[in-house]
Amino acid sequence: xxxxxxxxxxxxxxxxxxxxxxxxxxxxxxxxxxxxxxxxxxxxxxxxxxxxxxxxxxxxxxxxxxxxxxxxxxxxxxxxxxxxxxxxxxxxxxxxxxxxxxxxxxxxxxxxxxxxxxxxxxxxxxxxxxxxxxxxxxxxxxxxxxxxxxxxxxxxxxxxxxxxxxxxxxxxxxxxxxxxxxxxxxxxxxxxxxxxxxxxxxxxxxxxxxxxxxxxxxxxxxxxxxxxxxxxxxxxxxxxxxxxxxxxxxxxxxxxxxxxxxxxxxxxxxxxxxxxxxxxxxxxxxxxxxxxxxxxxxxxxxxxxxxxxxxxxxxxxxxxxxxxxxxxxxxxxxxxxxxxxxxxxxxxxxxxxxxxxxxxxxxxxxxxxxxxxxxxxxxxxxxxxxxxxxxxxxxxxxxxxxxxxxxxxxxxxxxxxxxxxxxxxxxxxxxxxxxxxxxxxxxxxxxxxxxxxxxxxxxxxxxxx
Amino acid sequence: xxxxxxxxxxxxxxxxxxxxxxxxxxxxxxxxxxxxxxxxxxxxxxxxxxxxxxxxxxxxxxxxxxxxxxxxxxxxxxxxxxxxxxxxxxxxxxxxxxxxxxxxxxxxxxxxxxxxxxxxxxxxxxxxxxxxxxxxxxxxxxxxxxxxxxxxxxxxxxxxxxxxxxxxxxxxxxxxxxxxxxxxxxxxxxxxxxxxxxxxxxxxxxxxxxxxxxxxxxxxxxxxxx
Numbered sequence: 001x002x003x004x005x006x007x008x009x010x011x012x013x014x015x016x017x018x019x020x021x022x023x024x025x026x027x028x029x030x031x032x033x034x035x036x037x038x039x040x041x042x043x044x045x046x047x048x049x050x051x052x053x054x055x056x057x058x059x060x061x062x063x064x065x066x067x068x069x070x071x072x073x074x075x076x077x078x079x080x081x082x083x084x085x086x087x088x089x090x091x092x093x094x095x096x097x098x099x100x101x102x103x104x105x106x107x108x109x110x111x112x113x114x115x116x117x118x119x120x121x122x123x124x125x126x127x128x129x130x131x132x133x134x135x136x137x138x139x140x141x142x143x144x145x146x147x148x149x150x151x152x153x154x155x156x157x158x159x160x161x162x163x164x165x166x167x168x169x170x171x172x173x174x175x176x177x178x179x180x181x182x183x184x185x186x187x188x189x190x191x192x193x194x195x196x197x198x199x200x201x202x203x204x205x206x207x208x209x210x211x212x213x214x215x216x217x218x219x220x221x222x223x224x225x226x227x228x229x230x231x232x233x234x235x236x237x238x239x240x241x242x243x244x245x246x247x248x249x250x251x252x253x254x255x256x257x258x259x260x261x262x263x264x265x266x267x268x269x270x271x272x273x274x275x276x277x278x279x280x281x282x283x284x285x286x287x288x289x290x291x292x293x294x295x296x297x298x299x300x301x302x303x304x305x306x307x308x309x310x311x312x313x314x315x316x317x318x319x320x321x322x323x324x325x326x327x328x329x330x331x332x333x334x335x336x337x338x339x340x341x342x343x344x345x346x347x348x349x350x351x352x353x354x355x356x357x358x359x360x361x362x363x364x365x366x367x368x369x370x371x372x373x374x375x376x377x378x379x380x381x382x383x384x385x386x387x388x389x390x391x392x393x394x395x396x397x398x399x400x401x402x403x404x405x406x407x408x409x410x411x412x413x414x415x416x417x418x419x420x421x422x423x424x425x426x427x428x429x430x431x432x433x434x435x436x437x438x439x440x441x442x443x444x445x446x447x448x449x450x451x452x453x454x455x456x457x458x459x460x461x462x463x464x465x
Numbered sequence: 466x467x468x469x470x471x472x473x474x475x476x477x478x479x480x481x482x483x484x485x486x487x488x489x490x491x492x493x494x495x496x497x498x499x500x501x502x503x504x505x506x507x508x509x510x511x512x513x514x515x516x517x518x519x520x521x522x523x524x525x526x527x528x529x530x531x532x533x534x535x536x537x538x539x540x541x542x543x544x545x546x547x548x549x550x551x552x553x554x555x556x557x558x559x560x561x562x563x564x565x566x567x568x569x570x571x572x573x574x575x576x577x578x579x580x581x582x583x584x585x586x587x588x589x590x591x592x593x594x595x596x597x598x599x600x601x602x603x604x605x606x607x608x609x610x611x612x613x614x615x616x617x618x619x620x621x622x623x624x625x626x627x628x629x630x631x632x633x634x635x636x637x638x639x640x641x642x643x644x645x646x647x648x649x650x651x652x653x654x655x656x657x658x659x660x661x662x663x664x665x666x667x668x669x670x671x672x673x674x675x676x677x678x679x680x681x682x683x684x685x686x687x688x689x690x691x
Contacts, residue, residue, distance in 0.1 A: 051501060054496070055496045055497070055498050055501055055502075056492060056493045056494075056495070056496025056497055057496070057497060057498075057501075057502050057668075057671055059496070060493060060664050060667070060668055061668065063658065063660070063664075064658055064660060064661045064664050064665075064668065065607075065658075066612075066658065066661065067598075067604070067607035067608055067609070067612050068539075068604065068607075069601060069603045069604035069607055070532055070535075070536060070539075072603040073535060074532070078603075083602075083603065085602045085603050085605070085606035086606065088603045088606060088607065090607050091606050091607055094607070130672060131531070131532070131691060132531070132532040132535070133532070134524055134532065134533075134543075134665070135661060135664070135665055135668050135669065136520060136524075136668050136669045136671065136672030136673070137668070138672060138675075295679060295680065296503055298505075299499075299500055299503035299505075302500065304499070304505060304507075304508060305505055305508050305509075306499075306503075306504070306505030306508065306509070306678065306679055307505075350680070350681075351680045351681065352680060352681045352684065353676075353680065353681015353682065353683070353684035353685040353689075354681065354684055355685075356685075356686065357684075374531075376690070377681075377689065377690055378531060378690070
């Protein structure tokens with residue numbers, strides 16, 4: 001019964017555990033321990049029985065797959081890897097979850113490691129294959145389920161174990177405490193107030209129209225993103241606030257398959273909604289954050305309507321709305337003149353139906369908008385989704401997977417890519433680093449701040465003189 | 466022998482087929498779990514129905530989806546195969562005469578040449594589907610003996626029926642073989658991959674509801690573009 005000190009079935013619930021994992025540079029000891037990690041086959045069998053055999057959706061999917069191979073070309077990893085048959089989605093799921101189910105969980109360490117490598121390095125859970133299967137077999141959903149089984153057994157990439165631990169300890173994907181968060185908000189408001197008179201980041205205001213929530217990377221690494229959000233809310237005259245706690249939307253726990261931590265994280269946001277009673281919530285420019293908190297979260301928290309407690313918008317919905325109703329106006333002279341393309345984030349386009357909102361935004365801000373092909377609901381994953389960007393063990397595979405997006409971008413002829421999603425933004429940054437194709441990439445906020453017309457009374461003082 | 470295969474065995478096969486299909490349907494629907502599947506089926510029934518309908522109909526139309534259009538030749542084969550498979554036995558004149566004799570009613574019948582075209586088409590399509598399994602690496606890697614067995618079960622009644630109808634070889638032998646093959650197929654439907662006879666519709670409906678209710682159904686203006 002081998003359980004490692006770092007690599008084990010334990011959940012990371014304390015700072016000490018988290019620190020021990022972080023001290024293990026690159027997860028060297030962690031992966032070494034994984035070689036001896038035993039598989040709790042009884043637990044595995046019982047979980048499969050309860051969540052697969054006694055249910056019908058995944059069971060039917062595994063059973064009726066006609067092995068027709070129509071999913072193959074739908075998968076960007078299959079295309080990026082020279083059509084390697086082992087990258088066919090059906091093969092990937094049948095050889096992992098399919099076998100796990102057939103063998104009723106009686107598998108060994110090597111098999112579980114193979115499942116882990118497949119679940120995190122051969123699928124980003126973009127769910128594109130599900131759209132190309134005549135039976136509607138969604139292998140992304142099954143891989144997400146398989147990740148849960150792997151996590152339960154401790155076979156999870158080091159960064160994912162840390163990520164889910166962060167959510168358990170900090171209710172954020174990074175070590176950002178409530179204090180850090182509040183200080184960052186205050187700092188940003190102070191920093192930018194001179195340029196934007198009256199700019200505030202209202203914290204914990206009850207009854208505001210909008211409760212704004214973010215990705216922990218923003219306060220931690222790009223606080224100016226928070227400032228830009230504040231500037232745009234300010235210019236649009238919105239009554240908004242950020243919660244003191246429950247401000248983090250992301251969920252590395254979802255990528256890790258740690259369903260318990262998913263619930264903890266999302267519940268913190270829903271608690272903030274209960275506390276502050278905003279009319280609506282707006283989520284920052286992040287794909288999986290929106291998916292986790294708005295689309296999947298209600299189910300983790302047992303909300304039978306499948307809806308979050310308060311109507312929730314992705315940032316692109318808010319931007320489309322304020323451009324439509326004129327709360328924000330784009331200075332025609334400052335519209336983007338050069339060819340520009342747009343990355344559709346799987347998590348809020350295919351998996352949440354927001355494709356037309358981003359097009360609407362492009363119609364206001366760009367003079368030469370070039371669509372990628374395929375696009376909208378049929379877009380390809382950026383190459384870094386589902387946690388792929390953040391796992392050192394699979395860096396080579398991730399870089400190989402970026403080729404599809406690279407070629408799509410090159411085909412548009414645009415040098416500027418708008419990517420209103422943190423993971424896509426990262427992947428596109430990295431593909432430029434790896435392939436040097438000469439492109440730039442941006443979130444919407446910094447572009448909008450440059451482009452919007454500033455109402456007279458909100459202009460900086462020195463300009464008025 | 467003829468009495469046995471057209472009497473008790475036929476009753477048994479049809480019984481297992483009808484009851485089996487009903488059981489599979491009930492089990493599938495009962496096995497859906499709103500929280501596990503993360504789809505609020507009940508509170509948003511209208512969105513769900515719209516999504517399910519769109520999901521099924523789009524895929525029933527040849528070239529009705531991107532995926533069908535992406536594989537133009539295979540799509541033709543799939544539709545020719547399934548149309549032959551479903552239409553021929555139901556509307557075959559010989560079958561309807563039997564139906565009339567036994568139960569006093571019959572369905573609209575197709576002519577013998579039409580039945581021949583459908584049958585040959587179905588068998589040719591099956592041949593190409595088989596060939597594709599060998600030829601394409603991405604399909605070969607998925608293929609197991611089970612796939613060949615299921616294909617054989619589906620083709621057998623047509624091959625034997627065709628030989629019997631055209632009196633090629635020993636008519637009595639092919640007739641009995643045909644009836645037996647048909648019965649094997651009926652019995653196999655609820656228990657094998659052939660259960661997609663019903664599960665195609667249920668599974669498609671499920672994913673349609675998923676997209677219709679949860680994954681953007683309330684935000685997309687024109688429904689999911691499959």
